Amino acid sequence: MSGPAPAPAPVMLRTRKLVKEYRADGLCVEALRGVDIELAFGEFVAVMGPSGSGKSTLLHVIGGLAASTSGEVWLRGQRVDGLSKRDWAIQRRRHIGYVFQTANLLSTMTVADNVELPAILSGVSARQARQRREELLDDLGLTDKARVAPSRLSGGEQQRVALARALAHHPSLLLADEPTGNLDSVNTRDVLRLLRRTHAEGQAILLVTHDARVASNADRVINLYDGMVADDWSFG
C-alpha cells in the first residue's frame, strides 16, 4: 500500500541536554551531565544504572521535584522546566503520578481517601473519583481495606495503595522510583502485575530500578552511567 508516510509517534516526554548540579560546601557534584531521553505515549521505560549514576535525580527533575541546572524538559509538547512552582503543581496534579520506594500515605485519612484525593485535586467529580478508587483497590485486592487507616496495613499493602493513589487521576505519565525496593517477592509480583496491566491499557511509565526483574517488564531499558545515558535499548 502506498501513501503518505505515517506521522512520527507523538512524544510524551523529551529531555534535551539536561544538566543537574548539586552544590554543597563549595563542592559541585554533577548528577546529570547532558541527558537526552524520549518517551512515546503509552511507552514503559525502565531506567537502570549504579547508585550515584543520576537515575533518581533524572526522575525528580522530570517530575518537577528538583529544578534542573540547564537543559530542557518537555511534557506533552509543552516545555515545563522553569515553570513557576504553582504552574508545576498544576501540571503535576493533571498529568503526573508519582510512586516512591516508601508509600508516604497520609496517616490521618482512610485508604479510600488517600487514593481519591489526587483525583479530586485534579478536578474530577467526587463520584468519578470514588469509582476510580473502587476499581483500583479491587484490582489490587484491597477492597476490604478501603475504610481502614494506612497504619493498619502491611508494608506491601501500603505500597499497593500508593500505586493506586498515583494512578487515581489517570496521569499521562507515571513516575516510579524503586517502587518495589522495600517489597518481598510476592508483593513485588503484585505491584508488577498492576504496572503491566495499566501499561497494557496505555499508561506511560518511567520507572527507576536496580532490579532487572522489574526492569524486564518495560518496553525499553535506559542505562545511566555517571550522569549520562550509557545505553538505550528496546526489547525487540
Next chain:
Amino acid sequence: MGDPGSDPARVVEEASIVRQPLLALLAKEPAHGYELKLALEQTFGAAYPSPNIGQIYVTLKRLEADGLVRSQDVEQTTRPNKRVYELTPAGREVVAAWVDEPSDGPRVRDEFFAKLILAPRAGLADQMELINKQRHHYYRLMRGLNDLQDSASRQDSAARLLVEGTRLHLQADLDWLERCQEELV
C-alpha cells in the same frame, strides 16, 4: 536456540546434567525411561532444561555400562516389552556421594569475561559495546524467566524456586557487569 539433539557437544553436556538426577530418581524406585522423563518434568516444570527421551536412553545406557544401573525387559501383553532400570549397589554409592558433597559454587572461569578482556586488546570489539550486548542478553533471559514464572502454577514450588534462583543469579551477573563497567570503561 535450536534442537539440542542436533548439536553433539550439547547432547553430551545435557546428558551429564541429567545423569545425577536420573540416579537420584532411581534411588527411590526402579523405573523405565519414559517414567523418568515424566518425573523430571513434573518435578521441575518448564524451568528445567527438559531432556528428550533420546538423551535419557543414552544416559541410561552409559550408566549401565559404568555399572551404576542394571536393566531387565518386562513383558507387557498389549504393548512391546519395556526396559526397567534399577540402581546397582555401586550406583547407590554414587548417589550417596553426590548428595553428600557440596555442589559447585559460582564459576571462576567466565566466558564473557575472557571476551571482555581479550577482544579489545586484539582490536576486535569495544568494551562498552560488549558490556551492553551482554546486558541485553540478560534482560531477555530475565523476561523469559518472568514468563515462565507467570505460567508456573503457584503450588508448583520446586519450579518456582528454580526460577527464583536463576533470577537471583542473573541479577548478580548484571551487578557484576556494572562493576566491570566501573573498573574498565
